[in-house]
């Protein structure tokens with residue numbers, strides 16, 4: 268069971284860069300781990316820390332001005348490998364929503380499978396959003412999953428999401444919870460096929 | 462009368478536990494293979510939810526990706542690899558999953574041991590956290606690779622949530638020419654339809670050429686379905702299939718086997734069933750194939766020239782094409798025949814079965830490898846290794862200067878100790894020629910075991926048809 272996702276009211280972190288690939292999100296050298304936790308520490312590792320492991324001040328995650336559960340990134344976020352570690356690291360860091368104008372297919376799926384909501388917005392809305400936050404980091408963003416919209420001040424945009432994935436997020440269900448709810452049917456099936 | 466169905470639809474429909482509008486189907490999984498790389502986080506998830514493996518008798522584990530192919534009795538040198546294999550051991554013990562560990566007589570590459578143990582059967586649904594799970598489709602089942610979250614799903618519930626893919630039939634008819642084997646068929650198909658030509662489809666291979674192939678040759682074809690983007694590939698079972706399965710360790714035995722065969726015979730696609738797409742090829746047009754670039758779609762007949770950028774069908778690919786040739790250190794318009802090579806890798810889940818080793822032994826018998834070339838022969842499993850030794854293939858290999866090692870994924874991917882050094886050329890019987898796949902900056906030519914074997918002897922890319930006369 269994951270946290271239920273209904274409406275989120277939080278600030279956002281702007282990462283106005285396009286084509287952020289999975290190797291930037293979590294460098295390949297951290298992939299040989301055998302757990303799912305702790306990846307947040309290495310999220311954007313090479314942008315966050317220098318060679319001496321000192322935080323790079325200019326990077327947004329190290330900028331105290333910015334905080335919140337929403338990451339706002341440029342077009343084509345999550346391209347590259349199909350490994351789930353990218354989604355794990357973003358969730359583990361504490362983000363629950365990523366906003367972009369385009370997501371790589373597999374990344375989007377991996378995100379949804381791991382309780383992270385990817386929201387596709389228009390290019391113009393994305394620019395507006397980034398500008399607003401950069402101007403005033405305390406800007407509050409509302410993500411309403413039930414009615415599928417995102418709102419900042421008086422600006423609002425609707426987004427699409429697969430009906431099944433929406434149900435999962437809203438009930439705090441993931442695929443396993445859904446399948447576990449079918450347990451009796453599956454057991455019968457298993458017996459009939461052994 | 463009911464509507465005619467494809468073999469894919471029959472198997473899929475028979476495994477849907479629950480279908481609801483707007484939801485993906487909950488598909489029951491008959492057999493789940495796991496290995497050390499993609500399973501640790503899945504077991505972790507079970508632990509956190511406090512649940513067990515749904516049905517351990519449907520789950521089989523082996524160690525293959527990270528294992529060394531020399532001195533397998535010693536502890537693994539590389540710390541992270543050792544940790545992953547140790548974690549697999551711990552997890553299998555804790556959750557009661559059968560593990561064919563290093564040194565076990567059944568250990569080997571996951572897609573090789575399933576079929577040889579009779580765990581892979583017609584009509585099944587099979588998954589594994591590895592894209593080449595499509596290999597098992599050669600027996601007439603739905604087999605596909607999955608991600609770690611899905612591995613956890615299957616461990617927890619023996620089911621997976623899936624939307625039904627589209628179906629494609631690829632028909633190949635006619636007789637194969639001299640020196641042409643199943644690896645050439647699949648490299649030929651991918652070169653024709655590109656590395657993304659079957660994206661979104663589940664492929665069925667059919668036609669007289671496919672029917673004439675042995676099970677091992679069929680596995681080579683299904684193995685590479687994923688390299689044209691397909692979700693998986695399968696071949697309807699026939700007498701060849703049943704004969705292969707008969708008396709395998711975990712296959713149904715005696716009367717149970719006869720009954721199973723009766724059911725398996727019902728699986729073939731019905732006359733008049735409709736596919737979303739159909740492609741046809743002529744076996745006579747297929748020659749020994751080789752790839753020159755950095756995706757499996759970049760293949761040519763071994764006697765052809767590498768295309769020039771302006772000859773590409775899709776002009777938008779010119780930039781990546783040039784980048785690819787630069788990586789490979791090759792010139793557009795040039796021939797690959799005669800290209801010197803440094804390494805020969807005979808192995809992987811594509812071509813490391815006993816028939817592959819026999820093909821190679823047959824052609825190198827009494828000959829010696831070229832002095833400059835390093836040759837690795839990596840059997841796909843402990844059973845293949847033992848069989849090769851029983852037949853004396855190891856003696857032939859030794860005399861030729863080929864090194865027969867212990868089973869594992871080896872140089873198919875640069876994750877263990879076997880790596881091709883930067884800039885070096887390797888002719889390989891594996892399935893991926895991606896940048897860095899065989900080691901940082903390594904350069905890969907994908908080809909058949911025959912083509913790899915003759916290249917080992919001449920030290921350069923060679924047309925096997927001239928070699929055998």
Ligand code: SF4
Pocket residue numbers: 525526570571572591593809810811869870873874891892
């Ligand atoms: S041999 Fe290569 S392709 Fe096959 S399972 Fe191992 S790494 Fe994957």
